[in-house]
Amino acid sequence: MGYFSDINNVRKDFPILTGEKPLVYFDNACVTLKPESVIGAINDYYCKYPACAGRSNHRLGEMVNQKMAETRKMIADLINAHSADEISFTCNTTESINVIAKGLEFQKGEAVLISDKEHNSNLIPWQILKEEKGVKLRIIPSKEDNTFDLEAFKKLIGPEVKLVSVVFTSNLDGISNPIKEITKISHENSSLVLIDGAQTIGHQKIDVRDLDCDFLAFSGHKMLGPSGTGALYMKKKLAEKLRPFILGGGIVEDSTYENHKFLEAPLKFEAGLQDYAGIIGFGEAVKYLKNIGFDNIKSQEEKLNRIISEGIKDLPQIKIIGPENPELRGGIINFYHQKMASHEINLLLDKTYNIMTRSGRHCVHSWYNSRNIKDSVRASVYFYNTESEAEYFVESVRKIIKLA
Amino acid sequence: MPCLVALVVLGILSIFSLKYRILAKEAFDCVFRRITLRPCQTGFNQKLKTAISSWFLRKSERIGGFVFKHFEILSWVFVIVFSVTTFYVGRSVYFYAKYGSCNPQEPQNCIINQLTPSKAPECDEPVK
Numbered sequence: 387m388g389y390f391s392d393i394n395n396v397r398k399d400f401p402i403l404t405g406e407k408p409l410v411y412f413d414n415a416c417v418t419l420k421p422e423s424v425i426g427a428i429n430d431y432y433c434k435y436p437a438c439a440g441r442s443n444h445r446l447g448e449m450v451n452q453k454m455a456e457t458r459k460m461i462a463d464l465i466n467a468h469s470a471d472e473i474s475f476t477c478n479t480t481e482s483i484n485v486i487a488k489g490l491e492f493q494k495g496e497a498v499l500i501s502d503k504e505h506n507s508n509l510i511p512w513q514i515l516k517e518e519k520g521v522k523l524r525i526i527p528s529k530e531d532n533t534f535d536l537e538a539f540k541k542l543i544g545p546e547v548k549l550v551s552v553v554f555t556s557n558l559d560g561i562s563n564p565i566k567e568i569t570k571i572s573h574e575n576s577s578l579v580l581i582d583g584a585q586t587i588g589h590q591k592i593d594v595r596d597l598d599c600d601f602l603a604f605s606g607h608k609m610l611g612p613s614g615t616g617a618l619y620m621k622k623k624l625a626e627k628l629r630p631f632i633l634g635g636g637i638v639e640d641s642t643y644e645n646h647k648f649l650e651a652p653l654k655f656e657a658g659l660q661d662y663a664g665i666i667g668f669g670e671a672v673k674y675l676k677n678i679g680f681d682n683i684k685s686q687e688e689k690l691n692r693i694i695s696e697g698i699k700d701l702p703q704i705k706i707i708g709p710e711n712p713e714l715r716g717g718i719i720n721f722y723h724q725k726m727a728s729h730e731i732n733l734l735l736d737k738t739y740n741i742m743t744r745s746g747r748h749c750v751h752s753w754y755n756s757r758n759i760k761d762s763v764r765a766s767v768y769f770y771n772t773e774s775e776a777e778y779f780v781e782s783v784r785k786i787i788k789l790a
Numbered sequence: 791m792p793c794l795v796a797l798v799v800l801g802i803l804s805i806f807s808l809k810y811r812i813l814a815k816e817a818f819d820c821v822f823r824r825i826t827l828r829p830c831q832t833g834f835n836q837k838l839k840t841a842i843s844s845w846f847l848r849k850s851e852r853i854g855g856f857v858f859k860h861f862e863i864l865s866w867v868f869v870i871v872f873s874v875t876t877f878y879v880g881r882s883v884y885f886y887a888k889y890g891s892c893n894p895q896e897p898q899n900c901i902i903n904q905l906t907p908s909k910a911p912e913c914d915e916p917v918k
Contacts, residue, residue, distance in 0.1 A: 729836045737844035738854075785851065789843075789858045 415766035457669030482603030482618035487511035559708030560718030625651035687717035697780030
């Protein structure tokens, strides 16, 4: 257990969780809280070396260069990439996916395959590509219990599928898809694989070499990092072929009035001045997570999910989205009441019981529309949440639905 | 229909603060949609309902529950009381401006007459 053996010590690292009556934060699928070490790293950048990387060769610039390189290496090691050059910094998962959507050369008639539970960030770019280039967009239907249907996937994949772009862990129900099998089948059909890892990287150990995916997009703010930080893993030989999406300074080796020469990946994907403070904070978050340990994170999430799921599943008019078994839903408990508005439950949880959850369609509007479900309340837990918080949540929901 | 009352209150407050201007805009949108027989989309009515119910719920679950369950009816009662009061206040102001008393038939019952010096000349001096 190590550092994680005393959860109260862990909670002390998060300023917002200290105090006499701290709030209950169950909106970790949106953004997680930040430990003091991350906040301190951001502060250090602005106080001690607030300079540019890759441009200025004075000592402050060199310090930023060094910190950026360290962070890139830490992120590469976290996902077991072959080298730090396979990691590009972005603002978030959405931008990472857009880098691929805009950077790959698609021809009319080629297809992109996605699941029916994709976040808008992994749906809209392909819809636009369909409009602009005549690329086909195919949707893999989920099974009855919302888990991934490998048989349906096998039926839809074919030689015209250039890219399979699927979520690893869904922000809708917390289900993790069988990425290794998906990648294997895709490669057998000569398709590239892009994984949306936004809800996965801070929650379980990922090994891109073992998964063999071609691209992996993820966000820093969902794994203790600062808001507006993200990364994109790309296999080196594919990154070399990809056209950069945002164009400008910092990505060219040389230019004339007529032409230019791009830098090599990953730098050619990082146009303009970067959020150095955020990226350095991201690195600090990775360090903190490694110290906590992914086994501890996973088991704590499962434990809390079990308490909440068991506590609310039999309440009248309550439906949990996804499979009944909480172990399949990671740290996410997404539910709705058949009579009471989700926004009302969410607001009452906040204003009456000091519990932060999220209500709405969670950027997966397409799934809700296809199932004719208006919206839902999503509670998403993380390793710093406690069993007493989970029990308090169940009790609060029980009281709220009595009002219906 | 609490957004109607909120619109009036927030409309006045929004003269002084941008914070209330945003809320007043939401209230206006909500009122406009309700008038045109469409559901309020900003969630303003839910925000108002839960904010008021929560205040009561924190003090007493029973009262809070009653407010939450009967919020629409209570809102209508509030809107009617608010409208009637506004009508009488407006009428009184008009009477005061025109006749010098908010209740010309029974001036002794007009509170403003008792608080402010009468506009009628004092008759202490003997008539010459």
